[in-house]
Amino acid sequence: MKSIFLALFLTCSIAVSAQFQERINYEVVAEKATAQATVTEYFSLYCGHCFQFEPLVEDVKSKLKPGTKFEKSHVSYIPRGNPEAQLGMVKSYVIMEEIGGEKEEEIKLYFFNQVHIQSRKIDDVATMKTLFIEKGITKEAIDKYFSDPKITAKAEKMAKEWELKQITNVPTLVVNGKYKVIMNSVKNMEEMMALVNYLVDKK
Template sequence: MKKILSFIFILFALPLTACADTEFKEGTHYEVLNKPATSQPEVKEFFSFYCPHCFAFEPIADDIKKQLPANVDFKRSHVDFMPRNNREVATGLGKSLAALELMKADKEGVSALFKHLHKDRKQFSSMTNVRSVLADAGIDPVKYDSAYNSFIAAGQANQMSSDQKTYNIRSVPTLVVNGKYKVKSSGLKNEKEYAEVVLFLLEKK
């Protein structure tokens, strides 16, 4: 965890122009997964609202999204191994993310949930507590309930759990490109390289 935090600090400390052109190498900058590539190009971020590194990674993820080609989807998958002492919340937050995406309110909702944990330094006691935080942030609670209890949200949450196992996600934030390549943050020097390696892997066959 300390290494990840140090990396995040380095990303913010160095200017975008500090990085020279880099030849990205397997084993150093990315890992090739023994999985079939996705049918459509995509970048998937595995994260947790409880992870402080994921919170710090938000502006980096936003920068990567802006540089993606129009035909590439940026997807988010919430992991369920945090917090370890509250399984209801650990599993429910993935479903909550799916509900927010269905409502097209994920930008506001994600910001509110991160803020509650990392700026306000409060915890979620239950999914009812999560709902209240979202309502206070302006998310319509009736529409949220409808989306949260939908078969679509349940299916998407199950897919997040399945993807977490499929790609053997043990730490976050982690980016997987085209279902085939896992970015190794330890081999990258700054924010510019992070975006560059993602674009490089999108083109890699």
Template sequence: MKKYIFVLFAMLMAPLVSAAPEFKEGVEYKVVQETASSKPVVTEFFSYVCPHCYSFQPLMSKLEQRVPDLVLKKVPVSFLGREMGPVLQRAFGAAELLKVEEQLTPVMFDRIHRQKKMPNDLADIKAVFIANGVAEKDFDGVINSFALNGMVAQYDKLTERFEVHGTPTIIVKDKYELNMSEIGSEERFYQVVEYLLSLK
């Protein structure tokens, strides 16, 4: 009788075991810092000029829906976009300070990648902000402000700290970097992130 009970238990457990994700360090992710954040934080290093970052935005939005307590951080890098790289980085920071980032980021991505209208200078950036409801005086008040300079310095510090050289780069809990080429699908992306968020 005990034998049959054991077999039945094994059969019931088999689907659970097979469904468990098997993610390995050095394959789907690597460790980039010794200490993990105690918060469920995911950091995305990105650039407005990066086509992969543009395509990646719906995944990040769905990730927020799947993980309700997720802290999602976006860090703009300055090394893409040539002379416009630092300008676009400041544009993101300005949007954050003006509390319009969620509105402006899709606009910037759409303008650059769908409309093929790459901003040529800060004046073009300013025009986009104004066209989307930001007062000219408000934009002028933040774009060269001490607060924005501090944010830009922090963006660069984080980019250097995690040795980011390409985008999008995804860091989970300040400790694990995803190997996007090994993940392979949208659902697997969510599973890997959720798995890493569960680690101590």
């Protein structure tokens, strides 16, 4: 009986492995994988598809293999031709992470809502600061966050990550820092999570 279950397990494993192929379902974007199993969502608060994907993030987290870390990285190529807004929004997201907790999520969703539901023009740092203030962060605190050298350095580092991982559209998932999921190669959440978890095990 034990050998039958083992045979079935191996058959299923082989079937899953055969289902996903490099350059069709994923691309290799780094030589080495991260030490810890990690899934990174590359996204932008300016991106409509990212806004639509956001409600699915908790579902993605819940279906990851145990011990897998989930993180987000804000890209800096949107909006085109506006360097202040590009880095400013990355810095805004880094500040949200610094604030942390429920407030981080509240502010992030507020930014998404203002851009995609209210169609608010957020194309400079002054407007971004205003949004933080509208969500209860004092002017003194937000000015301090934006001028903090550590936050600036973290934002500048994050602003370069998408290029290193060859991100050309968002949202895109990168697994273990090495495997970029070709998002349009899967038909639904079940297929996407099967692919992601397959790549989690791939070093």
